[in-house]
Amino acid sequence: MSLAMGLPLAASAVLWLAGAPLGRRLPPETAVRLLTIVALVTALATGFVLAVAAFLAVAALPPVAALGHWSAAALRAGGAVPITVGVVAGLAVAVLLAAALWRATRSALDLASAAWTCRRLGPGAGGLVVVEDDHPDAYALPGLGGRVVVSTAMMRVLPADERRVLLAHEQAHLAHRHYLYLQLAGLAAAANPLLRPLSAAVQAGVERWADEAAATEVGDRHLVARALARAGLAQATALRTSSSPASALRGAHDGVAARARALLTDPPRPRRALSGALLLLIVATAGAAALTAHDTEHRFERAQAVYAITAN
Amino acid sequence: MSGTSGRAAGALEREVLASLAAAGRPLTAGEVLADLGGALAYTTVMTTLSRLHAKGVLGRQTAGRAYAYALATPLDALPASLTANRMRRLLDAQDDRASVLASFVAHLDEDDERLLADLIDGRTRPADGERR
Numbered sequence: 001m002s003l004a005m006g007l008p009l010a011a012s013a014v015l016w017l018a019g020a021p022l023g024r025r026l027p028p029e030t031a032v033r034l035l036t037i038v039a040l041v042t043a044l045a046t047g048f049v050l051a052v053a054a055f056l057a058v059a060a061l062p063p064v065a066a067l068g069h070w071s072a073a074a075l076r077a078g079g080a081v082p083i084t085v086g087v088v089a090g091l092a093v094a095v096l097l098a099a100a101l102w103r104a105t106r107s108a109l110d111l112a113s114a115a116w117t118c119r120r121l122g123p124g125a126g127g128l129v130v131v132e133d134d135h136p137d138a139y140a141l142p143g144l145g146g147r148v149v150v151s152t153a154m155m156r157v158l159p160a161d162e163r164r165v166l167l168a169h170e171q172a173h174l175a176h177r178h179y180l181y182l183q184l185a186g187l188a189a190a191a192n193p194l195l196r197p198l199s200a201a202v203q204a205g206v207e208r209w210a211d212e213a214a215a216t217e218v219g220d221r222h223l224v225a226r227a228l229a230r231a232g233l234a235q236a237t238a239l240r241t242s243s244s245p246a247s248a249l250r251g252a253h254d255g256v257a258a259r260a261r262a263l264l265t266d267p268p269r270p271r272r273a274l275s276g277a278l279l280l281l282i283v284a285t286a287g288a289a290a291l292t293a294h295d296t297e298h299r300f301e302r303a304q305a306v307y308a309i310t311a312n
Numbered sequence: 313m314s315g316t317s318g319r320a321a322g323a324l325e326r327e328v329l330a331s332l333a334a335a336g337r338p339l340t341a342g343e344v345l346a347d348l349g350g351a352l353a354y355t356t357v358m359t360t361l362s363r364l365h366a367k368g369v370l371g372r373q374t375a376g377r378a379y380a381y382a383l384a385t386p387l388d389a390l391p392a393s394l395t396a397n398r399m400r401r402l403l404d405a406q407d408d409r410a411s412v413l414a415s416f417v418a419h420l421d422e423d424d425e426r427l428l429a430d431l432i433d434g435r436t437r438p439a440d441g442e443r444r
Contacts, residue, residue, distance in 0.1 A: 125328070160349060
């Protein structure tokens with residue numbers, strides 16, 4: 001195993017630790033864009049080097065080498081991959097690839113049924129659909145330009161200026177295609193579980209991004225915080241008093257209170273050094289995968305040349 | 313686009329619809345304008361209401377000399393409600409997957425609730441003090 005092959009794995013470990021703090025420190029828009037890219041690149045690079053390790057270990061077995069017309073000894077010369085490491089890497093790749101495919105399929109189905117629902121809901125008013133419901137609810141649905149769905153109960157609890165915040169927030173989700181970032185980061189995390197904190201940071205970042213977009217739209221960060229607070233409390237109260245299964249109780253990643261708190265402090269500042277470091281990590285990880293590909297190809301060429309000489 | 317006063321036409325349509333949904337009863341253009349406030353012109357609101365009526369999103373009845381507008385009858389909204397609720401069930405009760413729905417707000421714990429209640433009452437101020 002070369003140093004280049006280890007780098008994507010090391011990057012995954014670093015990102016597992018740094019995912020949450022990165023999400024908190026970077027400005028939301030930067031965090032969502034950069035962390036999604038870093039997650040995808042790392043997931044692809046990790047899968048690739050694991051597959052190469054497995055392949056190298058198997059290819060260096062004498063019967064396989066004979067079958068492939070390359071010299072097993074020459075293949076091992078540039079740093080052998082122990083067969084146990086190769087088998088573990090191979091199994092890991094198989095399991096993770098299956099998980100990623102499963103995840104991609106379900107994402108595609110979810111997005112397709114979201115698009116189908118958008119069509120059933122009709123165009124509404126500028127993409128806004130109101131449903132008659134006593135439970136306060138509001139969400140953005142991707143597909144066909146997207147729809148914002150709100151319940152009458154949610155509209156009743158908010159004054160006009162806070163309704164405008166809610167609409168601007170949901171519209172920002174659709175305008176900036178946040179569902180794509182969410183699905184891609186989720187896919188990367190399925191293909192490499194070490195990237196889960198990164199995926200969670202993207203989920204939180206998307207909400208913060210929409211909050212900041214709404215704040216820009218209405219020109220008042222405090223108003224956005226108040227709208228979040230009122231909507232959050234109304235929903236919490238309704239959940240407590242209703243006997244319905246608490247399906248709206250999703251993971252704690254949403255953090256309404258944290259979002260409101262962030263809006264009460266200064267607007268996010270660009271973090272150029274941190275963004276630069278992340279870009280560097282992306283380039284290094286992609287470079288390591290490319291180098292591994294190049295080295296492996298070279299190694300096989302040499303092993304085939306050695307085989308040709310010794311066979312004649 | 314015929315949007316005015318900084319809002320895109322689509323954004324104004326959404327706000328007008330939200331205003332009627334919040335009221336829960338038919339409103340005249342004047343009442344919608346009073347609810348939305350700000351720098352909107354009466355004619356802008358009027359135009360938006362009749363456009364939404366023409367699209368079939370709103371119903372209207374005469375109220376004195378003006379029209380009063382309301383959401384299209386609940387009967388018309390029923391399929392939409394059913395579809396939307398089914399969507400929620402399908403897509404939101406998902407284990408560890410990122411939902412394709414983007415909810416405005418979700419889970420709260422008790423400390424969060426206290427903080428948010430204070431915020432609405434105006435007891436919470438920005439950390440660096442907003443008392444100017």
